[in-house]
Amino acid sequence: MRLALPLALGLLLFVAVAAPAPAQEGGALLPRVVDEAAVPGVMAKAVDGFILPGYRNLAETTKALSEATAALCKAPSAASLEAARSAFSGVVQSWSAIEIIRLGPALEQNRFERFLFYPDRKSTGLKQVQAILAKGDESATQAETLKAKSVAVQGLGALEYALYGTGAETLSGKQGDFRCRYGLAISENLDTIAGELLAEWDKPDGIQAAWKQPGPGNPLFRDNKEAATELLGVLVHGVEMVKDQRLRPFYAGAVDGKRDPGHPRLAIYWRSVNTMPSVSTNFRALQKLFDTAGMESLLPADSRSIAGSINFLFKALINAADRINGPIDAALADERQRSTLDFIALNTADLTDRLNRDFGGAIGLGAGFSFADGD
Amino acid sequence: MARPSSQGEGWAGLCLCLDSADVCHGKRMNAKNLIDRRSFVKMAGAAWVAALGSRGAFALERTDAVFASAFMAPDGSYGVATLTEEGEIVDRTLLPARAHGMAFSPVSHRAVAFARRPGTYAMIFACDGTAKPVIITAAEGRHFFGHGCFSADGRLLYATENDFAANRGMVGIYDGGQDFARIGEFPTYGIGPHDMTLSADGSTLAIANGGIETHPDFGRAKLNLDHMEPSLTLVDTATGALIEKHALPPDLRQLSTRHVDIGADGRIWFGCQYEGARDDLPPLVGHFAKGEALAFVALPERTTLALANYVGAIAVNRHEELVGLTSPKGNIAVTLDARTGRVLKEERIVEAAGVAAAEHGFAVSSYDGYFKQHRSPVAWDQHIVRLSAG
Numbered sequence: 001m002r003l004a005l006p007l008a009l010g011l012l013l014f015v016a017v018a019a020p021a022p023a024q025e026g027g028a029l030l031p032r033v034v035d036e037a038a039v040p041g042v043m044a045k046a047v048d049g050f051i052l053p054g055y056r057n058l059a060e061t062t063k064a065l066s067e068a069t070a071a072l073c074k075a076p077s078a079a080s081l082e083a084a085r086s087a088f089s090g091v092v093q094s095w096s097a098i099e100i101i102r103l104g105p106a107l108e109q110n111r112f113e114r115f116l117f118y119p120d121r122k123s124t125g126l127k128q129v130q131a132i133l134a135k136g137d138e139s140a141t142q143a144e145t146l147k148a149k150s151v152a153v154q155g156l157g158a159l160e161y162a163l164y165g166t167g168a169e170t171l172s173g174k175q176g177d178f179r180c181r182y183g184l185a186i187s188e189n190l191d192t193i194a195g196e197l198l199a200e201w202d203k204p205d206g207i208q209a210a211w212k213q214p215g216p217g218n219p220l221f222r223d224n225k226e227a228a229t230e231l232l233g234v235l236v237h238g239v240e241m242v243k244d245q246r247l248r249p250f251y252a253g254a255v256d257g258k259r260d261p262g263h264p265r266l267a268i269y270w271r272s273v274n275t276m277p278s279v280s281t282n283f284r285a286l287q288k289l290f291d292t293a294g295m296e297s298l299l300p301a302d303s304r305s306i307a308g309s310i311n312f313l314f315k316a317l318i319n320a321a322d323r324i325n326g327p328i329d330a331a332l333a334d335e336r337q338r339s340t341l342d343f344i345a346l347n348t349a350d351l352t353d354r355l356n357r358d359f360g361g362a363i364g365l366g367a368g369f370s371f372a373d374g375d
Numbered sequence: 376m377a378r379p380s381s382q383g384e385g386w387a388g389l390c391l392c393l394d395s396a397d398v399c400h401g402k403r404m405n406a407k408n409l410i411d412r413r414s415f416v417k418m419a420g421a422a423w424v425a426a427l428g429s430r431g432a433f434a435l436e437r438t439d440a441v442f443a444s445a446f447m448a449p450d451g452s453y454g455v456a457t458l459t460e461e462g463e464i465v466d467r468t469l470l471p472a473r474a475h476g477m478a479f480s481p482v483s484h485r486a487v488a489f490a491r492r493p494g495t496y497a498m499i500f501a502c503d504g505t506a507k508p509v510i511i512t513a514a515e516g517r518h519f520f521g522h523g524c525f526s527a528d529g530r531l532l533y534a535t536e537n538d539f540a541a542n543r544g545m546v547g548i549y550d551g552g553q554d555f556a557r558i559g560e561f562p563t564y565g566i567g568p569h570d571m572t573l574s575a576d577g578s579t580l581a582i583a584n585g586g587i588e589t590h591p592d593f594g595r596a597k598l599n600l601d602h603m604e605p606s607l608t609l610v611d612t613a614t615g616a617l618i619e620k621h622a623l624p625p626d627l628r629q630l631s632t633r634h635v636d637i638g639a640d641g642r643i644w645f646g647c648q649y650e651g652a653r654d655d656l657p658p659l660v661g662h663f664a665k666g667e668a669l670a671f672v673a674l675p676e677r678t679t680l681a682l683a684n685y686v687g688a689i690a691v692n693r694h695e696e697l698v699g700l701t702s703p704k705g706n707i708a709v710t711l712d713a714r715t716g717r718v719l720k721e722e723r724i725v726e727a728a729g730v731a732a733a734e735h736g737f738a739v740s741s742y743d744g745y746f747k748q749h750r751s752p753v754a755w756d757q758h759i760v761r762l763s764a765g
Contacts, residue, residue: 102593108601112593119592122540219652222683226653226704241594353451366726366743375475375491375521375569375633375687375757 034364038297039224044212046231046293047201052208054098054285055198061087061094062191069187072171073180081172084183085163085272091190092156092274096281100238100289103230104207105200111193113151117158118268119249125152129161133179141181143188156269159186164271228298229365235295236355238286243348246279251332253345262332275328279344280321287314295359303362310359313351320344440465441763444729444740445474445488445756455488455498456753457762460734462746464753470498475521476570477760483529483551486762492569493518493591497534499555511555516540517547518591522570522758525551526612527577533612535568535582536560539590544568546580546610561615565606566599570634574641579618579665580610581643585631586623587650600650605632607645609665621669630657634686638713639693641665646686646700659686660700660711672716674709681707681721687757692732699737701727703757708739729759 068087072080095116099106106112117125128150132140139145146154162168162183170176171183201208207220214221221227250267252260267275290296296307320340324331331337360366440457446467447453455474456467475491489497495513513519516538523534532549544563549555563571565584572581586605588598605628609618623630629651636644642664649657656679658671674682683705690699691713698711703726710720726742733747740746740755 102596107597110598112596113598121592217654219654222653237594237596245592245594357451 032300032362032364032366034225034228035298035300036224039228040212040214042293042295042298043214043227043231046289047208047211049292050289051098051101052198052201054094054101055194055201058091058094058098059191059194059198061090062187062194065091066184066187066191069180069184073177073184076172076174076176076180078172081163084171088156088159088163089272089274089277092269092272092278093281095156096278097285097288100234100241100282100285102237102241103234105197108200109196110151111197114147114154115190115193116156117152118156119245119266120152120157121249121266125150125157126161128153129158129165132182133162133167136178141178141185143185143192146185146189147192154186154189156190159183159190160269160271162186225365228363231293231295232355232360232363232365235286235290236352236360238282238289239348239352239355242279242282243345243352246282247341247345247348250275250328251338251341251345253342259338262338264327264329264332267328270328273327276321276324276331280318283314283317283321287311287318290314298363299359300362306354306358306362310351310354313347313354317344317347317351320347442731442738442746442759442761443477443479443486443488444746444759445470445477446751446753447473447756448753455500456751458746460738462738462740462749464751472496473756474498475756476523476758478522478524478532479760479762480525480529481763482527483525485525485529485551486760487523487525487532489519489521489523489534491756492520493537493539493589493595494521495519497523497532499532499551509555511549511557514547514557517545519547520544520567520569524571524573524580527573527575531558533571533573533580535563535571537567537589542566542588542590544582544584546571546582546615559615561610562617564608564610564617564620566604567631569631572635572637572643573612574637575639578612580612581635581637582608582610583632583635583645584608585633585648586628587631597650600629603628603631603650605630605647607632607635607643607663607669619665621663623669627657634689636689636691636698638662638691638696642713644689644691644698644713646689648686649684653684655684656680657684659684660689660698662716672711675718678709678718678721681705682709687728688730688759690730690732690737690759692737694732695735697732697736699730699732699739701730701739701757703728703742708737710736728755728757731759731761 065087068084072084102112120126132153140149140153152158162179171180200206210218210220214224214227216222221230246268250264251262264270269275269278290310296304299306320343323340324337439459441460442458443455445455452469453473454467454469457465459465470488473491474488476489477486479486485499485501487497487499495518497511497519499509513536517536520535520537523532525532530551532551532555534547536545536547538545544565544567545560546563547557548559550558563582563584567585567587567589568582569585570583584606586603589595590598606620606622608620611618629649631648631650632645633648634646638644642662644662647659649655656676659674659679659682661669661671663669682702685702685704686700687703688701692699696713698713700709706723706725706727708722708724708727708730709718711717712719724739724741727739728742729740730737738747738759740759742754744750744753746755
């Protein structure tokens with residue numbers, strides 16, 4: 001009987017396709033359908049347990065960064081520079097934990113690119129930052145006027161250069177005054193963006209309401225399937241982001257049988273030695289979203305093992321990312337650490353498949369899950 | 376990538392012009408192609424290229440091959456297949472990454488499959504079996520958007536591309552007489568071009584500028600949903616000059632114009648995807664002819680709801696004067712009367728994907744493997760090309 005079931009369902013599906021039938025009736029005959037009862041709860045947990053705390057944490061760390069940078073400008077010293085740098089790393093961590101939410105308010109007003117412009121392939125952003133510092137462009141020292149400038153000179157990349165790049169040692173003395181005020185404007189800009197993101201998600205009748213109650217009349221999701229698609233999309237695109245936009249820019253793995261020597265100066269946050277801590281936090285964030293939202297509960301009972309495989313891969317990736325310590329140029333020069341990067345690349349590809357095909361298929365999203373996203 | 380075996384459905388080894396010692400279209404590869412080879416191998420992986428194996432020809436030339444479409448196999452690999460009028464697979468071949476749009480030239484008997492955006496390759500097949508498939512890779516600073524078409528004489532290939540540093544749409548021009556070397560480009564006069572189609576006389580490209588800004592550094596993320604600039608443009612293929620541009624009105628600024636097809640009378644039909652509020656009821660299909668303003672079809676509310684604010688593909692059946700629309704999000708295929716815009720048929724098709732003119736009406740495929748009434752163990756991609764004139 002167990003064996004006969006899928007076949008019978010397949011025949012029913014064929015009938016549903018061949019003969020026009022009302023939407024609900026046809027959908028109910030699919031072998032894998034979205035668990036209508038479970039989705040709203042999962043979406044609510046994603047918002048309350050992951051997204052809101054994530055943005056709250058981001059806003060707290062950007063506030064601390066603004067304060068630490070203001071203190072540095074007011075009383076420059078080796079100690080206050082160290083405090084500002086530490087606050088910067090705090091924002092890198094909190095951003096890496098929430099940047100996987102690339103939708104809604106993050107995509108409005110170019111907030112995402114303004115917060116983090118990366119990778120800067122042709123060093124366009126770096127040159128713009130260097131020009132501001134060389135000319136002493138005062139319009140870059142006010143958050144309000146900085147906001148109107150290139151996205152590359154107002155976010156984490158620009159601030160990292162101010163705090164760690166060539167000439168950053170001047171920050172511990174009076175000769176670093178302009179550089180510090182520019183850094184402060186960036187910090188305040190980041191704090192403003194983080195505040196806007198939190199405010200948008202915090203509105204009880206705003207995007208969080210849309211996430212929690214899919215249905216007709218909802219401005220984002222007409223039904224639970226659309227909502228589940230968006231949520232799983234965060235995970236799939238997040239894993240792809242780490243693979244394609246965080247790791248590949250500085251290490252391409254084996255090409256033509258030869259191992260890429262790597263490009264340490266293209267690595268994200270290389271100056272502040274935050275490259276792999278950020279990647280590790282990206283993976284932790286993805287796993288946290290998966291677990292906190294209770295996405296496993298969307299799986300039919302006979303497919304729960306898929307969640308186990310996904311968590312196994314997350315753990316392996318986090319462990320591997322944590323094993324790569326210290327400056328990224330040293331890691332790239334080390335055969336063993338490059339092997340670890342290969343391991344990460346291989347397993348992110350596997351994880352994408354597990355989420356996209358195995359999990360997406362099992363919870364009733366089918367191949368259509370990732371096929372129809374805007375083409 | 377896993378090498379398929381014993382599928383019993385004619386997996387054909389590909390013959391690619393990738394090797395420096397290889398001969399392509401009777402000519403030795405030049406330095407440009409060598410660079411292309413490296414970047415292609417880098418993208419596809421040496422294992423994939425090595426797995427191409429034997430030199431059987433992909434059977435596009437078989438007379439029973441009427442359609443072609445890209446697909447994803449159950450093991451997650453990607454390819455292109457040809458199909459009969461009934462939707463049975465004639466032949467198929469592997470591709471290194473997911474393909475999306477396809478085009479065909481009845482003059483040169485060549486077909487092309489474009490990588491999905493932000494794609495970096497396109498593969499051109501000779502349908503008469505006289506030449507090996509050719510891979511082209513995107514130029515530095517450009518990527519493909521997944522669609523294109525051949526010139527009227529079949530010699531040139533036009534591709535929609537992204538000049539992502541400048542955030543402007545471009546049409547890349549590739550010369551079939553020179554192994555599809557890139558010989559030039561001109562603007563699409565808009566942001567985020569997607570599909571385009573050619574007038575019957577070959578003089579004009581009708582381009583759907585979806586209006587959405589993307590950048591490969593941000594993957595597939597849509598970066599300007601709150602300030603989109605969708606438009607439709609007509610561009611002179613001889614000069615690259617803009618003939619006319621139809622920007623969507625401010626109240627439809629979030630209506631992305633994405634796919635186009637052209638009627639026997641030269642009228643351009645376009646299908647849209649709405650990025651605004653999900654509970655809005657925007658117009659999703661429209662048409663215009665040169666010198667005319669855009670006209671939207673006033674679909675019944677029921678049909679608009681059923682299409683889920685997302686027309687995935689559009690096709691014109693020129694003999695029967697019909698327009699076909701599909702929506703994978705709405706699980707529906709809709710047929711319109713091209714003369715009146717009236718809805719003639721709505722058919723529920725789970726995850727309806729591609730649509731192309733059939734002998735009568737339309738052939739519709741689906742993500743879950745249906746192509747007309749025939750089901751194959753693949754997920755069909757969102758577009759079908761008909762391998763014949765008209």
